[in-house]
Amino acid sequence: MFILVNLKAYPCDPVEIATAANTVAESSGVRIAVAAQAAHLERVSETGVETWAQHVSPNGHGSFTGSTLAEAVADAGAVGTLINHSENRRKLADIDGSIEAAERVGLETCVCANNPEQTAAVAALSPDSVAVEPPELIGGDVSVSSADPDIVKDAVSAAAAVNEDVDVFCGAGVSTGDDVVSAGELGATGVLLASGVAKADDPKAVLEDLVSGL
Amino acid sequence: MFILVNLKAYPCDPVEIATAANTVAESSGVRIAVAAQAAHLERVSETGVETWAQHVSPNGHGSFTGSTLAEAVADAGAVGTLINHSENRRKLADIDGSIEAAERVGLETCVCANNPEQTAAVAALSPDSVAVEPPELIGGDVSVSSADPDIVKDAVSAAAAVNEDVDVFCGAGVSTGDDVVSAGELGATGVLLASGVAKADDPKAVLEDLVSGL
Amino acid sequence: MFILVNLKAYPCDPVEIATAANTVAESSGVRIAVAAQAAHLERVSETGVETWAQHVSPNGHGSFTGSTLAEAVADAGAVGTLINHSENRRKLADIDGSIEAAERVGLETCVCANNPEQTAAVAALSPDSVAVEPPELIGGDVSVSSADPDIVKDAVSAAAAVNEDVDVFCGAGVSTGDDVVSAGELGATGVLLASGVAKADDPKAVLEDLVSGL
Amino acid sequence: MFILVNLKAYPCDPVEIATAANTVAESSGVRIAVAAQAAHLERVSETGVETWAQHVSPNGHGSFTGSTLAEAVADAGAVGTLINHSENRRKLADIDGSIEAAERVGLETCVCANNPEQTAAVAALSPDSVAVEPPELIGGDVSVSSADPDIVKDAVSAAAAVNEDVDVFCGAGVSTGDDVVSAGELGATGVLLASGVAKADDPKAVLEDLVSGL
Numbered sequence: 001m002f003i004l005v006n007l008k009a010y011p012c013d014p015v016e017i018a019t020a021a022n023t024v025a026e027s028s029g030v031r032i033a034v035a036a037q038a039a040h041l042e043r044v045s046e047t048g049v050e051t052w053a054q055h056v057s058p059n060g061h062g063s064f065t066g067s068t069l070a071e072a073v074a075d076a077g078a079v080g081t082l083i084n085h086s087e088n089r090r091k092l093a094d095i096d097g098s099i100e101a102a103e104r105v106g107l108e109t110c111v112c113a114n115n116p117e118q119t120a121a122v123a124a125l126s127p128d129s130v131a132v133e134p135p136e137l138i139g140g141d142v143s144v145s146s147a148d149p150d151i152v153k154d155a156v157s158a159a160a161a162v163n164e165d166v167d168v169f170c171g172a173g174v175s176t177g178d179d180v181v182s183a184g185e186l187g188a189t190g191v192l193l194a195s196g197v198a199k200a201d202d203p204k205a206v207l208e209d210l211v212s213g214l
Numbered sequence: 215m216f217i218l219v220n221l222k223a224y225p226c227d228p229v230e231i232a233t234a235a236n237t238v239a240e241s242s243g244v245r246i247a248v249a250a251q252a253a254h255l256e257r258v259s260e261t262g263v264e265t266w267a268q269h270v271s272p273n274g275h276g277s278f279t280g281s282t283l284a285e286a287v288a289d290a291g292a293v294g295t296l297i298n299h300s301e302n303r304r305k306l307a308d309i310d311g312s313i314e315a316a317e318r319v320g321l322e323t324c325v326c327a328n329n330p331e332q333t334a335a336v337a338a339l340s341p342d343s344v345a346v347e348p349p350e351l352i353g354g355d356v357s358v359s360s361a362d363p364d365i366v367k368d369a370v371s372a373a374a375a376v377n378e379d380v381d382v383f384c385g386a387g388v389s390t391g392d393d394v395v396s397a398g399e400l401g402a403t404g405v406l407l408a409s410g411v412a413k414a415d416d417p418k419a420v421l422e423d424l425v426s427g428l
Numbered sequence: 429m430f431i432l433v434n435l436k437a438y439p440c441d442p443v444e445i446a447t448a449a450n451t452v453a454e455s456s457g458v459r460i461a462v463a464a465q466a467a468h469l470e471r472v473s474e475t476g477v478e479t480w481a482q483h484v485s486p487n488g489h490g491s492f493t494g495s496t497l498a499e500a501v502a503d504a505g506a507v508g509t510l511i512n513h514s515e516n517r518r519k520l521a522d523i524d525g526s527i528e529a530a531e532r533v534g535l536e537t538c539v540c541a542n543n544p545e546q547t548a549a550v551a552a553l554s555p556d557s558v559a560v561e562p563p564e565l566i567g568g569d570v571s572v573s574s575a576d577p578d579i580v581k582d583a584v585s586a587a588a589a590v591n592e593d594v595d596v597f598c599g600a601g602v603s604t605g606d607d608v609v610s611a612g613e614l615g616a617t618g619v620l621l622a623s624g625v626a627k628a629d630d631p632k633a634v635l636e637d638l639v640s641g642l
Numbered sequence: 643m644f645i646l647v648n649l650k651a652y653p654c655d656p657v658e659i660a661t662a663a664n665t666v667a668e669s670s671g672v673r674i675a676v677a678a679q680a681a682h683l684e685r686v687s688e689t690g691v692e693t694w695a696q697h698v699s700p701n702g703h704g705s706f707t708g709s710t711l712a713e714a715v716a717d718a719g720a721v722g723t724l725i726n727h728s729e730n731r732r733k734l735a736d737i738d739g740s741i742e743a744a745e746r747v748g749l750e751t752c753v754c755a756n757n758p759e760q761t762a763a764v765a766a767l768s769p770d771s772v773a774v775e776p777p778e779l780i781g782g783d784v785s786v787s788s789a790d791p792d793i794v795k796d797a798v799s800a801a802a803a804v805n806e807d808v809d810v811f812c813g814a815g816v817s818t819g820d821d822v823v824s825a826g827e828l829g830a831t832g833v834l835l836a837s838g839v840a841k842a843d844d845p846k847a848v849l850e851d852l853v854s855g856l
């Protein structure tokens with residue numbers, strides 16, 4: 001299981017969380033990455049943690065002021081990127097373009113989708129993974145296993161029917177080690193979570209709990 | 215073969231073209247529809263031609279000023295709608311929502327996509343059809359059969375691999391009856407065209423040519 | 429005072445409300461207009477009521493599938509249009525373009541803004557009017573006179589400082605005849621309202637109340 | 643005169659240009675800043691040059707994945723930001739929000755606009771400066787003084803009529819020291835340029851020429 005922590009624009013210290021994530025990843029052997037604001041990527045990657053961007057634009061080099069150029073994100077140390085997060089929905093053609101831009105510079109891609117049909121649609125564009133985020137679970141306290149386990153199973157089936165090489169992550173309803181285990185049992189190979197870590201009083205303790213059942 | 219004429223925002227007389235399309239459809243027995251500006255739908259549908267919208271919004275009834283409500287479009291006589299045209303690209307989640315909105319009121323859906331991968335992605339959302347529009351052919355004089363026939367074949371295969379119930383239309387490079395026949399031979403069950411009819415000096419003659427080989 | 433009723437995408441009968449608005453306008457001598465879905469403009473204008481669009485696109489004739497062409501809106505009988513409603517926020521350059529497009533075909537323009545600073549900004553683009561919509565009042569039951577009268581006064585001053593020819597409408601917090609009178613006392617020359625009429629059991633009675641103090 | 647160099651997403655070395663800009667600024671005493679990709683801000687600011695972002699989002703801290711948080715941009719060393727560049731047009735309400743977000747963290751703001759009317763509109767939102775970018779001059783070889791000097795003069799007048807505290811920069815048609823002098827004579831207090839420096843074989847030589855007449 002892969003644990004991908006999205007810091008969003010939360011008022012947390014990205015370096016503190018990145019350092020904790022790196023420590024827990026090394027001690028547990030579990031893969032953990034931190035997705036940070038573009039302007040924070042350089043300092044986050046300097047902690048040694050696996051560093052992801054929260055978005056990359058579909059464009060390449062050129063006249064694109066204010067874009068998030070995949071090459072710049074990679075320069076700053078990112079090795080992966082989220083695309084089409086529910087807070088940052090993108091046009092279909094641009095999701096396709098952003099995946100291509102990310103692959104051009106070697107960034108791993110995780111595209112978000114909010115139901116099994118959209119998961120299948122995204123899988124057809126061949127990203128490395130799709131994070132299915134049932135809207136009713138985003139940012140809430142309800143665990144995916146208790147609330148809507150079928151949506152993860154259905155997303156896993158839907159993606160596999162279109163493209164067997166695409167992993168499915170559980171993109172909401174994960175805040176504890178039990179949730180991570182449940183997500184894995186439903187067929188997910190990773191989890192995408194945010195506030196559970198980024199808003200925690202003790203992010204390291206939360207991360208240790210998240211990996212505890214693996 | 216289905217011939218879908220998109221009037222875009224061209225400075226044509228929508229009623230004149232709709233009347234011509236209706237006449238040619240009736241005389242030839244070929245299915246022809248006209249996609250008009252929302253504000254023109256009522257007068258276009260009154261000609262008796264099969265009438266399509268150029269877009270519907272994902273929302274239902276509610277506080278959505280300036281949206282293109284599927285129910286309103288249907289009230290005005292539309293029986294189908296384009297979604298995600300290359301001049302009107304939409305977010306993946308909204309394409310999904312617009313298909314759902316259209317189906318809710320019985321509108322047939324044709325979602326545009328500009329390559330085989332996006333065609334497959336759209337097919338996963340189960341519209342009635344996908345129009346593949348190779349960007350290099352849009353608005354040009356080059357026929358699909360001479361320029362890039364593989365993109366239509368590949369789109370047909372890609373859609374079928376994901377969802378066998380989804381038709382594929384050829385969305386660019388069609389301006390003559392020969393092009394319509396070629397599109398059919400490549401596996402398309404319809405063509406989406408615009409300027410070839412809407413900017414013609416004699417739209418009726420163009421429509422007669424388009425159906426001549428069927 | 430001008431009473432502009434925005435039907436949004438509400439599940440009301442646009443023809444019934446338009447007919448009521450036309451009757452009340454004629455009997456009272458107060459100017460009343462109805463802003464409808466683009467696809468409903470033709471049937472609304474046929475009632476004889478002053479008809480407005482809810483949005484027009486900045487483009488003119490051309491390859492703009494799914495746009496709301498000002499010319500088409502005018503063809504359908506609209507004589508005015510909202511631009512940049514809070515449910516349909518637009519880019520600054522496109523607000524400028526939409527005002528120009530509307531003026532090109534003789535549509536009166538009312539651009540929405542949600543505070544005095546944005547009202548001044550919009551006034552610099554020379555629309556016919558600006559509707560100030562304090563976000564905290566939109567869709568609520570609180571009248572503008574009791575909740576936040578200064579925002580209307582400040583918007584009137586701010587607009588006048590930039591462009592004396594631009595009227596200011598009160599875009600929220602209006603549901604009764606007293607509210608209309610209060611809006612006028614604050615310097616507004618019109619009111620923009622929606623649910624108060626569109627969701628009413630008896631829209632005509634509401635309209636009669638709205639004009640009762642004028 | 644202030645010289646603001648926008649690196650866009652050009653395939654240049656941002657550190658090399660930043661270092662050159664810092665050297666020329668120090669040797670000439672002219673204020674020069676470099677606007678970089680968000681992911682490059684940290685390395686650019688480490689050169690000591692005045693560092694600007696190319697965009698900031700209107701949001702503050704919170705659930706805003708993929709946004710460009712003003713606080714993060716400031717963390718990385720930026721002291722100013724472009725907003726609403728012609729390649730990154732924004733909604734009016736978001737321009738207002740982005741100015742507020744930038745000011746909250748002490749970033750200087752330069753909002754782009756493409757004609758005198760939009761310059762006045764932006765001035766009403768009280769940024770520190772507006773860069774007027776006549777679309778016909780962007781990215782071209784024609785100098786502002788030879789092509790369309792009135793647009794700069796008109797923008798200066800239009801801004802002053804609305805808000806005397808807002809500076810106007812010349813946002814296109816500047817590539818030489820003569821152009822900088824001409825811009826100043828037209829009333830601009832700064833210039834915004836991009837490819838002239840970012841695509842130059844010898845950026846330092848171009849920068850030295852730009853400041854040569856001051």
